[in-house]
Amino acid sequence: MxxxxxIVGGGAGGLELATRLGRTLGKHQKACITLVDAxxxxxxxxxxxxxxxxSLNSSADELNYVAQAKWNHFQFQIGRMTGxxxxxxxxxxxxxxDEKGKEILAERTLPYDTLVISIGSNTNDFGTPGAAEHxxxxxxxxxAERFHQRLLNHYLHAQASTENAAPIDxxxxxAGATGVELAAELRNAAHQLVSYGLDxxxxxxxxxxxxxxxxxxxxxxxERIGEPVxxxxxxxxxxxxxxxxxxxxxxDGLTTKDGEFIPATLxxxxxxxxxxxxxxxxxxxxxxxxxxxxxxxxxxxxxDDDIFAFGDCAACPMSGEDNRNVPxxxxxxxxxxxxxxxxxxxxxxxxALPEYHYKDYGSLISLSRYSAVGNLxxxxxxxxxxxxxxxxxxYVSLYRLHQRALYGNFRTLLLLINDHLGHTLxxxxxxx
Ligand SMILES: Cc1cc2nc3c(=O)[nH]c(=O)nc-3n(C[C@H](O)[C@H](O)[C@H](O)COP(=O)(O)OP(=O)(O)OC[C@H]3O[C@@H](n4cnc5c(N)ncnc54)[C@H](O)[C@@H]3O)c2cc1C
Numbered sequence: 001m002x003x004x005x006x007i008v009g010g011g012a013g014g015l016e017l018a019t020r021l022g023r024t025l026g027k028h029q030k031a032c033i034t035l036v037d038a039x040x041x042x043x044x045x046x047x048x049x050x051x052x053x054x055s056l057n058s059s060a061d062e063l064n065y066v067a068q069a070k071w072n073h074f075q076f077q078i079g080r081m082t083g084x085x086x087x088x089x090x091x092x093x094x095x096x097x098d099e100k101g102k103e104i105l106a107e108r109t110l111p112y113d114t115l116v117i118s119i120g121s122n123t124n125d126f127g128t129p130g131a132a133e134h135x136x137x138x139x140x141x142x143x144a145e146r147f148h149q150r151l152l153n154h155y156l157h158a159q160a161s162t163e164n165a166a167p168i169d170x171x172x173x174x175a176g177a178t179g180v181e182l183a184a185e186l187r188n189a190a191h192q193l194v195s196y197g198l199d200x201x202x203x204x205x206x207x208x209x210x211x212x213x214x215x216x217x218x219x220x221x222x223e224r225i226g227e228p229v230x231x232x233x234x235x236x237x238x239x240x241x242x243x244x245x246x247x248x249x250x251x252d253g254l255t256t257k258d259g260e261f262i263p264a265t266l267x268x269x270x271x272x273x274x275x276x277x278x279x280x281x282x283x284x285x286x287x288x289x290x291x292x293x294x295x296x297x298x299x300x301x302x303x304d305d306d307i308f309a310f311g312d313c314a315a316c317p318m319s320g321e322d323n324r325n326v327p328x329x330x331x332x333x334x335x336x337x338x339x340x341x342x343x344x345x346x347x348x349x350x351x352a353l354p355e356y357h358y359k360d361y362g363s364l365i366s367l368s369r370y371s372a373v374g375n376l377x378x379x380x381x382x383x384x385x386x387x388x389x390x391x392x393x394x395y396v397s398l399y400r401l402h403q404r405a406l407y408g409n410f411r412t413l414l415l416l417i418n419d420h421l422g423h424t425l426x427x428x429x430x431x432x
Contacts, residue, residue: 003031003348006112008081008091010037010065012045013311013333014118016405020341022074030348033074036093036110037065040078043141044402045120046330049178051144052268053185054152054192054430055368058141060422063406077110081119084283086304091115114306114347116340117279117293121312121328124272124290130249131173135269138178148430150266151186155193158200167205171254171264173246174271175212176220177365180229182270183208184367187236192429208238209262211254213245213271220327221363228373228387229365236370273328275313288315292325297355298343299336308343310336319357326358334402335359364395 005025007018018035025031041062043051050056069076079093089112096105122139125131136147151168158165170186172179190206193199210233212219217233217240218226233240244256253263275291286294286302292315294302299316301307310316311333316326326332336356343353364374364386372391377383386394404412 002029004034004111004113005031005116005344006034006036006091006110006114007116007118008036009117009119009311009313010035010042010076011118011120011311011333012330012402013337014116015042015063015065015068016334016402017116017118017337017340018074019068019072019406020337021344022069022072024341025344025348026073031344034077034110035065035069035074036077036079036081036091038078038080039141040065041141042068044330044399045139047399048138048141048144049182049185051141052136052138052147052151052182053189053368054148055185055188055428057426057430058145060426062141068406079105079108079110081117082278084115084285084307085109086283086285086307089113089115089306112306114344115308117307117309117313118311118333118337119276119279119313121273121275121290121292123269124274125269126272128246128249128269131246131269134249134251135173135267137269138182147266147268151189152431154265155198155201159198161200165200165205167207168201168266169253169262169264170206170208170266170268171262172208172210172268172270173254174269175210175214175217175240175242176271177218177363179210179212179268179270180217180233181366181368182268183210183233183238184236184370187238188368188370189429193431196427196429196431204237209264210238210240211244211246211256211262212240212242215243217242218365221365222375224385225363225365225373225375229367232367232371232373236367273312279313297357298353299340299356300353308340310340316356316358319355326356330398330402331361332358334405337405364391364398366392366395 007014021033026033041064043062051058065076081091082094083092090109093108095107097103123137137143154168190203216226217230246254247257248255255261280287280291293309294315295309299308299310312328318324318326339356362376366372372395373387374391375385
């Protein structure tokens with residue numbers, strides 16, 4: 001029987017893996033590749049803050065899994081994984097219902113010979129009282145679109161009102177890449193909305209505050225990236241509060257551990273990650289305190305050679321570093337997907353599996369149309385700092401590389417042209 005490789009999670013890593021295995025092993029019937037995802041379409045997660053601000057229209061950028069599977073010789077099954085039976089080698093998928101609760105697909109099981117879990121992570125609110133009820137998150141397209149809709153509703157309400165429009169206070173918890181990039185995109189959106197005639201709320205009346213528990217902006221990145229980013233945020237009128245942990249959140253705002261109250265109409269939690277809760281108790285697989293599956297350098301789970309995990313949902317040791325894991329980043333998911341293409345081929349031939357070594361190629365932070373800052377790291381270039389237009393070009397190229405892995409060179413070029421045409425044919429900001 002053909003070897004069955006089931007990949008659960010078609011995100012930054014899983015979709016690249018399914019596509020590349022489909023084009024090689026699937027096309028030549030050397031293995032049957034099945035991708036399972038809870039949704040029908042894929043959006044690259046690092047774009048979520050742009051969807052939230054409205055600078056990216058998610059409908060124009062989504063990839064349909066059914067069509068991608070057909071074009072790249074793999075199978076697609078919609079479904080949310082909820083459990084695992086390692087003895088019978090089957091995963092369990094939850095029933096799917098429509099918006100009225102009517103069952104479309106019953107609860108099912110899916111057999112595998114090799115299972116790869118790449119279901120990503122969610123924001124970790126660390127159980128902060130009020131966060132789940134009052135904050136918006138940017139983990140999924142639906143959440144990002146909800147933020148955008150709420151922002152737009154304030155503008156539409158102000159426009160139709162006869163009274164003076166009240167300022168909008170946006171509080172972002174976390175000065176990591178997501179929080180910082182969202183703040184800059186929102187500042188851009190505030191200017192764009194006025195340029196389209198929604199001018200009752202002037203740009204300065206969208207008041208943005210970032211609250212960070214660490215001592216500085218971008219605490220996980222080198223200080224020489226954080227410093228120019230902090231300066232740029234200041235120029236954009238973004239208020240930055242560092243060294244302040246948020247202790248509770250209500251409808252009206254946030255309170256820090258020091259007792260400071262920060263009023264906020266819109267509250268976004270953009271700090272920390274944790275893997276989906278069901279991984280913590282997945283038929284005896286080892287997991288860590290943030291629910292990630294613990295894997296070896298081959299990306300096999302520690303207790304089952306037939307189950308691999310990678311990307312944000314996996315705790316993969318960083319080679320040569322004590323107690324440090326590979327960071328939850330798209331570039332790591334991409335590198336691991338590339339390694340797993342080789343691993344799956346080696347596995348079918350009964351050869352030894354390659355080991356993963358994280359290679360940090362640097363970090364790029366986009367500050368919307370205003371600037372971009374980052375560093376590039378490579379054997380030839382060393383560690384170089386980039387800022388402005390050049391950094392922006394490298395930042396954009398990261399998404400183009402993801403598209404290239406999914407669509408190939410020619411179709412990525414067509415998408416590039418289409419996007420440029422779209423900029424002249426569509427409004428610069430999503431206004432619905
Ligand atoms: C706003 C934002 C900006 C970011 N910017 C950057 C950046 O600039 N650079 C960078 O390197 N990283 C960035 N990241 C982090 C990056 O997005 C992640 O590290 C990366 O997406 C992880 O890839 P993944 O394949 O592990 O998971 P994901 O890309 O999150 O994909 C997970 C997939 O699994 C599916 N899924 C989830 N649960 C289930 C289930 N139970 N059953 C079936 N399917 C399931 C989801 O639908 C999704 O398709 C950003 C993240 C955010 C939120």
